[in-house]
Amino acid sequence: MKTPREDTARTRGKLLAAAGEVFAEKGFRDTTIAEISMRAGANIAAVNYHFGSKEILYSEAWRHAFAKSLQAHPPDGGVAADAPPEQRLMGQIMALLRRISDKDNRAFWFMHREIANPTGLLTEVVREEIMPLRQRTESVVRELLGLCVNKREARFCEMGIVSQCINPMVVRSRLNQGGKEYDGPFRIDDIEAYARHVVSFSLAGIAAVRAVAEARRVKRKTKTAGKGGRP
Amino acid sequence: MKTPREDTARTRGKLLAAAGEVFAEKGFRDTTIAEISMRAGANIAAVNYHFGSKEILYSEAWRHAFAKSLQAHPPDGGVAADAPPEQRLMGQIMALLRRISDKDNRAFWFMHREIANPTGLLTEVVREEIMPLRQRTESVVRELLGLCVNKREARFCEMGIVSQCINPMVVRSRLNQGGKEYDGPFRIDDIEAYARHVVSFSLAGIAAVRAVAEARRVKRKTKTAGKGGRP
Amino acid sequence: MKTPREDTARTRGKLLAAAGEVFAEKGFRDTTIAEISMRAGANIAAVNYHFGSKEILYSEAWRHAFAKSLQAHPPDGGVAADAPPEQRLMGQIMALLRRISDKDNRAFWFMHREIANPTGLLTEVVREEIMPLRQRTESVVRELLGLCVNKREARFCEMGIVSQCINPMVVRSRLNQGGKEYDGPFRIDDIEAYARHVVSFSLAGIAAVRAVAEARRVKRKTKTAGKGGRP
Amino acid sequence: MKTPREDTARTRGKLLAAAGEVFAEKGFRDTTIAEISMRAGANIAAVNYHFGSKEILYSEAWRHAFAKSLQAHPPDGGVAADAPPEQRLMGQIMALLRRISDKDNRAFWFMHREIANPTGLLTEVVREEIMPLRQRTESVVRELLGLCVNKREARFCEMGIVSQCINPMVVRSRLNQGGKEYDGPFRIDDIEAYARHVVSFSLAGIAAVRAVAEARRVKRKTKTAGKGGRP
DNA sequence: AATGAATGAGCCTTCATTCAT
DNA sequence: GATGAATGAAGGCTCATTCAT
Numbered sequence: 034m035k036t037p038r039e040d041t042a043r044t045r046g047k048l049l050a051a052a053g054e055v056f057a058e059k060g061f062r063d064t065t066i067a068e069i070s071m072r073a074g075a076n077i078a079a080v081n082y083h084f085g086s087k088e089i090l091y092s093e094a095w096r097h098a099f100a101k102s103l104q105a106h107p108p109d110g111g112v113a114a115d116a117p118p119e120q121r122l123m124g125q126i127m128a129l130l131r132r133i134s135d136k137d138n139r140a141f142w143f144m145h146r147e148i149a150n151p152t153g154l155l156t157e158v159v160r161e162e163i164m165p166l167r168q169r170t171e172s173v174v175r176e177l178l179g180l181c182v183n184k185r186e187a188r189f190c191e192m193g194i195v196s197q198c199i200n201p202m203v204v205r206s207r208l209n210q211g212g213k214e215y216d217g218p219f220r221i222d223d224i225e226a227y228a229r230h231v232v233s234f235s236l237a238g239i240a241a242v243r244a245v246a247e248a249r250r251v252k253r254k255t256k257t258a259g260k261g262g263r264p
Numbered sequence: 265m266k267t268p269r270e271d272t273a274r275t276r277g278k279l280l281a282a283a284g285e286v287f288a289e290k291g292f293r294d295t296t297i298a299e300i301s302m303r304a305g306a307n308i309a310a311v312n313y314h315f316g317s318k319e320i321l322y323s324e325a326w327r328h329a330f331a332k333s334l335q336a337h338p339p340d341g342g343v344a345a346d347a348p349p350e351q352r353l354m355g356q357i358m359a360l361l362r363r364i365s366d367k368d369n370r371a372f373w374f375m376h377r378e379i380a381n382p383t384g385l386l387t388e389v390v391r392e393e394i395m396p397l398r399q400r401t402e403s404v405v406r407e408l409l410g411l412c413v414n415k416r417e418a419r420f421c422e423m424g425i426v427s428q429c430i431n432p433m434v435v436r437s438r439l440n441q442g443g444k445e446y447d448g449p450f451r452i453d454d455i456e457a458y459a460r461h462v463v464s465f466s467l468a469g470i471a472a473v474r475a476v477a478e479a480r481r482v483k484r485k486t487k488t489a490g491k492g493g494r495p
Numbered sequence: 496m497k498t499p500r501e502d503t504a505r506t507r508g509k510l511l512a513a514a515g516e517v518f519a520e521k522g523f524r525d526t527t528i529a530e531i532s533m534r535a536g537a538n539i540a541a542v543n544y545h546f547g548s549k550e551i552l553y554s555e556a557w558r559h560a561f562a563k564s565l566q567a568h569p570p571d572g573g574v575a576a577d578a579p580p581e582q583r584l585m586g587q588i589m590a591l592l593r594r595i596s597d598k599d600n601r602a603f604w605f606m607h608r609e610i611a612n613p614t615g616l617l618t619e620v621v622r623e624e625i626m627p628l629r630q631r632t633e634s635v636v637r638e639l640l641g642l643c644v645n646k647r648e649a650r651f652c653e654m655g656i657v658s659q660c661i662n663p664m665v666v667r668s669r670l671n672q673g674g675k676e677y678d679g680p681f682r683i684d685d686i687e688a689y690a691r692h693v694v695s696f697s698l699a700g701i702a703a704v705r706a707v708a709e710a711r712r713v714k715r716k717t718k719t720a721g722k723g724g725r726p
Numbered sequence: 727m728k729t730p731r732e733d734t735a736r737t738r739g740k741l742l743a744a745a746g747e748v749f750a751e752k753g754f755r756d757t758t759i760a761e762i763s764m765r766a767g768a769n770i771a772a773v774n775y776h777f778g779s780k781e782i783l784y785s786e787a788w789r790h791a792f793a794k795s796l797q798a799h800p801p802d803g804g805v806a807a808d809a810p811p812e813q814r815l816m817g818q819i820m821a822l823l824r825r826i827s828d829k830d831n832r833a834f835w836f837m838h839r840e841i842a843n844p845t846g847l848l849t850e851v852v853r854e855e856i857m858p859l860r861q862r863t864e865s866v867v868r869e870l871l872g873l874c875v876n877k878r879e880a881r882f883c884e885m886g887i888v889s890q891c892i893n894p895m896v897v898r899s900r901l902n903q904g905g906k907e908y909d910g911p912f913r914i915d916d917i918e919a920y921a922r923h924v925v926s927f928s929l930a931g932i933a934a935v936r937a938v939a940e941a942r943r944v945k946r947k948t949k950t951a952g953k954g955g956r957p
Numbered sequence: 958a959a960t961g962a963a964t965g966a967g968c969c970t971t972c973a974t975t976c977a978t
Numbered sequence: 979g980a981t982g983a984a985t986g987a988a989g990g991c992t993c994a995t996t997c998a999t
Binding site for chain 2: 982983984985986
């Protein structure tokens with residue numbers, strides 16, 4: 034025996050799920066609430082009734098999808114918090130790639146569309162939900178970079194690493210869509226192989242940045258020491 | 265003394281420029297030909313008169329913007345063709361970052377929107393115009409990688425490098441828009457500094473990939489030699 | 496107490512009636528859905544909401560009008576099925592003329608416009624709905640023609656009879672429109688008088704055709720008999 | 727060496743011919759000046775330049791086509807003016823059927839469309855040009871009807887005969903269009919056979935009408951004679 | 958609480974006509 | 979005289995939202 038409350042909750046859930054699918058497929062503008070309602074098996078007035086407007090549904094659907102995505106693929110990638118930073122980086126990269134490539138988790142595609150085609154509806158959501166993830170990555174990267182590297186370079190590294198994950202996945206997905214697989218230069222056959230590549234490529238990059246920074250620090254110290262040391 | 269031909273060319277040009285601006289700002293769907301016409305100082309029927317449809321204008325505007333973009337920032341970045349590959353890579357990265365960040369060149373934003381929100385109108389255009397650029401980059405990367413690295417890893421490297429350029433620029437641009445500068449973790453203050461970072465980071469990454477591949481090759485040879493050499 | 500279903504049915508009905516009027520007056524192309532909606536007391540979006548498109552409304556309105564027309568003027572003209580064929584022909588002709596001249600039944604004008612200015616939207620409808628009527632007429636005509644008349648001449652007769660009904664009515668209607676009655680050579684004052692004329696004119700025509708055919712048959716038989724009979 | 731006058735005349739002629747084709751194919755509303763101009767190899771402004779408006783071109787094109795049609799198929803059908811009325815009727819019917827079925831003469835289709843879908847642009851033209859033809863037919867019919875038949879019945883006969891020619895041709899043409907021949911009940915295989923059918927069918931009809939009228943006359947006279955005859 | 962009918966603003970496109978050369 | 983560019987009015991259709999039940 035279902036209470037009206039439960040009915041309401043179920044309809045809301047169906048609408049959120051349907052909205053997630055359609056928004057991810059077509060973006061905000063090309064999505065019609067008629068299609069969302071239909072896929073959710075609900076009335077065409079249901080969206081405005083339950084959420085107030087298409088715009089509100091949009092951000093709610095994103096939060097919903099993002100939470101589900103994080104639950105399915107924890108950001109540490111299953112690596113223990115006290116593992117060496119190299120392994121933790123690998124874990125985070127794998128988690129990110131899995132979140133993006135998981136066909137059941139559409140949050141990433143929302144985000145991507147939103148960045149390309151800003152509605153301005155997700156800016157707050159981004160800061161609240163995405164930032165912690167990036168800071169978690171930045172923190173591992175800083176560990177690997179050591180103390181000599183300044184903040185800007187650390188940010189550069191973090192951005193570069195995340196970008197290596199995001200961009201190729203986007204391109205791959207787009208070019209492979211439409212049924213026919215596209216076997217051109219953009220193709221990534223194996224998520225795990227690509228993850229290993231990004232890790233080893235980036236660890237080398239990080240090491241180089243670290244080396245330069247440390248050399249600079251030593252040089253400065255020597256200079257300072259020489260200046261101050263000689264009477 | 266204007267001939268009708270010249271008139272047409274001028275109006276077409278104005279429409280292309282206006283279309284470039286508006287499409288880049290708002291994407292295909294949210295752009296109205298009314299706004300394009302208004303910005304071009306033309307009648308609302310001008311778009312259909314000169315181009316036939318909004319869709320055709322879209323792809324024509326992209327070609328126009330892309331050609332202008334390439335002309336303003338040659339893909340070699342001003343580096344001679346016989347310079348060492350490290351410098352040529354730097355040149356290409358600089359050229360790419362400049363093309364993306366140049367506020368007068370909107371082609372990149374078209375492309376980015378198109379990938380995020382495919383209209384299907386630019387697929388051919390991409391393959392014809394973008395591929396050569398990526399192949400040019402891949403070719404420098406392969407030079408730096410040496411002969412031991414297989415094709416897939418070369419592609420991974422090329423994709424990673426290009427991604428490091430594209431993605432942060434997108435995010436930076438989006439978050440900085442709306443008048444207020446956003447001084448958060450995504451910000452890139454200095455294009456040139458970021459270019460140098462990407463080059464040194466990526467050269468180290470490439471060297472690492474190369475080293476691994478060469479070690480693998482040596483190992484195999486030794487194994488083979490051992491197998492065949494000792495009875 | 497109106498249910499939504501009843502509301503829909505009423506609005507649909509009003510739209511069908513209004514569409515019937517306007518399409519019959521102006522034809523498909525010159526009819527605007529704005530006018531139909533206005534006459535039906537509905538919003539301009541109502542047509543697309545209830546029917547999907549102007550084209551669908553067109554053929555639905557025709558079916559609606561045709562059904563109403565048949566109901567108002569049964570095709571046998573009130574003559575019993577076992578009456579002599581002359582009377583049944585009279586009944587059908589009267590029914591046809593009444594259907595055409597009835598100002599409340601617009602189906603005929605649709606048809607006429609459609610034939611003159613084909614939209615291709617009614618072809619199926621014609622075959623499904625008009626054919627049975629013509630076959631009914633042809634069947635009476637064949638009865639009157641006897642067995643000697645071949646199929647082609649029977650068809651000629653049927654076509655000629657129906658044409659005598661349709662064409663003058665069309666011309667009469669057109670020339671009388673615009674407020675001023677046109678009392679020229681095309682005018683038919685009295686539907687019933689014209690029906691009687693068509694019947695007697697055509698019965699004589701049919702008899703002549705029948706006589707010729709029977710004479711031909713007798714001649715052939717005699718010839719054959721003569722040929723075969725004499726050794 | 728062409729004078730400007732000759733150029734103008736030629737362009738006008740091409741426009742008239744092209745307009746004749748397109749108007750006959752598509753009707754007034756669905757015909758665009760652009761298509762007429764294109765088919766005539768003229769500028770899009772040529773129609774308004776040479777004729778003033780689409781409407782004027784429409785009626786001019788009709789006059790042009792009608793004159794050409796009459797020239798190609800003289801209304802007497804090649805039968806001498808002193809031939810017996812039966813033969814003259816046959817001549818006129820043949821001429822009418824030929825005019826209608828001649829694929830190079832589009833005037834009839836104009837007319838038909840105009841009647842079905844009145845633009846009001848041809849009403850005067852009709853009265854001026856069509857009436858004489860119908861009066862010519864009516865005059866033969868009256869000859870065959872004799873003096874006892876009243877004016878209304880003569881008109882009925884004439885209308886019926888002409889209708890037998892017009893209507894089946896229209897239907898035949900429409901149903902056979904679209905490339906595929908339609909071998910249904912409407913088909914007329916042989917213009918000449920149909921003409922013979924109409925003549926013999928109608929002569930019988932005329933004879934019947936005449937007989938009835940004469941019987942009525944005799945009856946009245948007898949009655950009158952009887953009335954007046956008895957003292 | 959929830960539905961389905963109805964709305965009206967807005968968009969792309971068409972096309973006869975006009976304007977400047 | 980003749981052209982081709984340009985115009986503006988109008989039409990069909992879409993869709994998020996509101997209204998009445």
